[in-house]
Amino acid sequence: MATTSRHNQSVHEYPLVTHSLTKRFGDLLAVDNLTLSVGTEIFGLVGPNGSGKTTTVLMLTTLLDPDSGDATICGYDIRKNPRRVRESISYVPQDMAVDVRLSGRENVIMFAELYGVKNPVERSNEVLKILDLLDRADERAKVYSGGMRRRLELAQALVHNPKILFLDEPTVGLDVAARKKIWEHIRTLRNDGMTVFVTTHYMDEADRYCDRVAIIDHGRIQAVDTPARLKGIISQDIISVSISGKFTGIDVPGVSFAHQEEDTLIFHCENGAAALPLVKDALSDAGNQVLSMSVRQPSLDDVFLHLVGPGEDKSPFKSSTFRNMMGKR
Amino acid sequence: MNPILVYCKRDLVRWFRGKWGFIAAMAMPAAWLIFVGLALPIRFTEHYIDFVTPGILAMTVLSASLAGGGLLILDRMLGFFNKFLALPPPRESILFGKILVITIRGVIQSTIILIFAFLLGARLYSLTQLIGTYIILFIFGALLSAAATTIAIYLDDHDQYAAANAMISMPLFFTSSAMMPYDVMPAWLEPIARVNPLSFAIDGIRILQTGEIPVTQISVLSLLCIGVVTLAIHVFRKVKI
Numbered sequence: 001m002a003t004t005s006r007h008n009q010s011v012h013e014y015p016l017v018t019h020s021l022t023k024r025f026g027d028l029l030a031v032d033n034l035t036l037s038v039g040t041e042i043f044g045l046v047g048p049n050g051s052g053k054t055t056t057v058l059m060l061t062t063l064l065d066p067d068s069g070d071a072t073i074c075g076y077d078i079r080k081n082p083r084r085v086r087e088s089i090s091y092v093p094q095d096m097a098v099d100v101r102l103s104g105r106e107n108v109i110m111f112a113e114l115y116g117v118k119n120p121v122e123r124s125n126e127v128l129k130i131l132d133l134l135d136r137a138d139e140r141a142k143v144y145s146g147g148m149r150r151r152l153e154l155a156q157a158l159v160h161n162p163k164i165l166f167l168d169e170p171t172v173g174l175d176v177a178a179r180k181k182i183w184e185h186i187r188t189l190r191n192d193g194m195t196v197f198v199t200t201h202y203m204d205e206a207d208r209y210c211d212r213v214a215i216i217d218h219g220r221i222q223a224v225d226t227p228a229r230l231k232g233i234i235s236q237d238i239i240s241v242s243i244s245g246k247f248t249g250i251d252v253p254g255v256s257f258a259h260q261e262e263d264t265l266i267f268h269c270e271n272g273a274a275a276l277p278l279v280k281d282a283l284s285d286a287g288n289q290v291l292s293m294s295v296r297q298p299s300l301d302d303v304f305l306h307l308v309g310p311g312e313d314k315s316p317f318k319s320s321t322f323r324n325m326m327g328k329r
Numbered sequence: 330m331n332p333i334l335v336y337c338k339r340d341l342v343r344w345f346r347g348k349w350g351f352i353a354a355m356a357m358p359a360a361w362l363i364f365v366g367l368a369l370p371i372r373f374t375e376h377y378i379d380f381v382t383p384g385i386l387a388m389t390v391l392s393a394s395l396a397g398g399g400l401l402i403l404d405r406m407l408g409f410f411n412k413f414l415a416l417p418p419p420r421e422s423i424l425f426g427k428i429l430v431i432t433i434r435g436v437i438q439s440t441i442i443l444i445f446a447f448l449l450g451a452r453l454y455s456l457t458q459l460i461g462t463y464i465i466l467f468i469f470g471a472l473l474s475a476a477a478t479t480i481a482i483y484l485d486d487h488d489q490y491a492a493a494n495a496m497i498s499m500p501l502f503f504t505s506s507a508m509m510p511y512d513v514m515p516a517w518l519e520p521i522a523r524v525n526p527l528s529f530a531i532d533g534i535r536i537l538q539t540g541e542i543p544v545t546q547i548s549v550l551s552l553l554c555i556g557v558v559t560l561a562i563h564v565f566r567k568v569k570i
Contacts, residue, residue: 058411058570061415062414062415063411063414063415063569063570064569064570065569083417083419086415086416086417087417089415090415091411091412091415092412093408093411093412094408095407095408095411096408097407097408097409097411097412099339099343099409101342101343101346101347102339102342102343106342110335110338110339111416113330113332113335114332114335114336114413114416114417114418115416115417116417116418120330
């Protein structure tokens with residue numbers, strides 16, 4: 001009985017728990033000792049392309065076996081009980097796969113039947129209504145816009161009331177209005193008690209909509225926290241300065257140099273407005289001409305660059321590894 | 330609704346609504362029936378179309394099955410396969426759905442070819458012959474579609490699948506008893522033709538035409554079918570993307 005009650009408690013607290021989850025493709029360490037606990041929240045896994053986001057989702061959705069480590073979804077082990085895991089989740093991959101020769105309604109009813117939903121027709125109607133697709137439900141998905149197709153996929157995923165929803169790059173390729181709409185739907189789901197695990201490489205979206213964010217790079221989690229606290233890691237303000245001439249370094253108390261992007265220098269400091277003239281003078285003294293300066297609040301982009309550096313991946317593109325990571329073989 | 334039927338219905342609806350796939354799939358067997366069945370200067374029989382129709386029927390099922398494997402390739406390329414693998418129904422129901430839909434497609438196409446053959450002057454089949462022919466075509470279709478779908482799991486993309494398809498279908502057809510009986514074949518061809526699974530289906534239908542029941546052919550095809558389907562189930566259960 002003791003095990004049962006502990007089991008229930010952990011399910012209650014964290015629907016998704018991973019422990020040292022690791023996956024290799026040949027000599028590439030795609031996911032490296034990933035340990036996370038995700039509650040009823042919008043949890044964003046953010047990082048650049050090829051950082052291991054999709055591989056993580058594929059393991060959590062039972063499509064890929066981890067090499068080591070484990071994960072439980074709603075209390076079920078992803079390796080020992082994959083069927084139970086699949087009953088508890090929904091997974092929307094990034095490909096936008098809807099059957100264009102079927103109507104919106106037929107697309108959703110098909111998934112309702114595959115999930116074994118009791119009354120597929122009524123339930124499909126409900127989710128189509130929730131996602132604002134009801135008035136065009138009987139048109140072929142062929143005429144749907146990108147945003148509508150994504151909403152149709154969400155409808156398919158929601159038709160069996162999953163406890164955890166996995167979304168891989170849900171807004172990629174959509175226009176601004178469509179993105180906003182998708183995120184608003186995701187928020188509503190979270191408010192209704194669903195755990196949403198979402199990957200994205202759009203830092204601004206993660207910042208705005210995720211309750212907590214994990215920053216991943218080269219398969220390793222660099223930081224996990226709320227967007228506000230993550231931004232607190234670096235500083236109150238960011239100063240960016242564009243200069244001419246070679247930057248050799250300046251020494252201003254309370255201001256630290258972060259990195260250089262071509263002719264633009266990025267500094268972190270606590271009080272940007274006060275530091276601005278000091279930085280300008282120091283740069284002039286060092287022989288640099290200041291072309292423009294600005295102060296802004298840090299964004300998740302800055303946090304990301306702070307944590308992993310601006311280095312672009314220079315290793316050669318290996319298509320077999322890439323396909324593995326994209327789950328396409 | 331059973332997930333197998335859901336998967337099957339999806340592909341059938343898509344096929345019917347696609348129109349061109351349906352028409353294109355009919356073109357080759359129909360051309361064979363007309364140009365080979367009626368035009369070839371054959372000496373060993375008076376009524377070649379009666380002889381060649383079973384061959385064309387088996388060929389229709391063969392090409393329908395190999396084309397059907399492409400369904401899975403497309404599902405994989407477009408991301409449907411990943412979505413289906415993450416669903417609760419057992420994964421082999423995806424396989425059975427494909428076997429069912431591909432076999433139904435093959436049987437529908439063979440029916441049209443058969444009607445076409447009768448219109449071109451082939452001798453009509455009795456009810457027993459017709460039922461026997463359908464049983465053979467169905468087992469044969471299940472065998473080939475299970476094989477094609479399993480091959481499609483292992484190949485990367487459409488190009489490779491089309492290449493594999495061409496590599497399999499033509500040799501299989503020409504080394505079978507489709508075009509000529511064993512006694513007029515070159516000596517080197519006969520042993521190959523005798524073990525070719527296509528020949529078993531064709532010979533079975535021909536034996537039906539003589540009024541006998543092709544027990545050997547049906548048993549061999551059934552055993553092969555069970556073997557290949559078992560293998561395919563195994564592959565589908567352990568598939569990781």
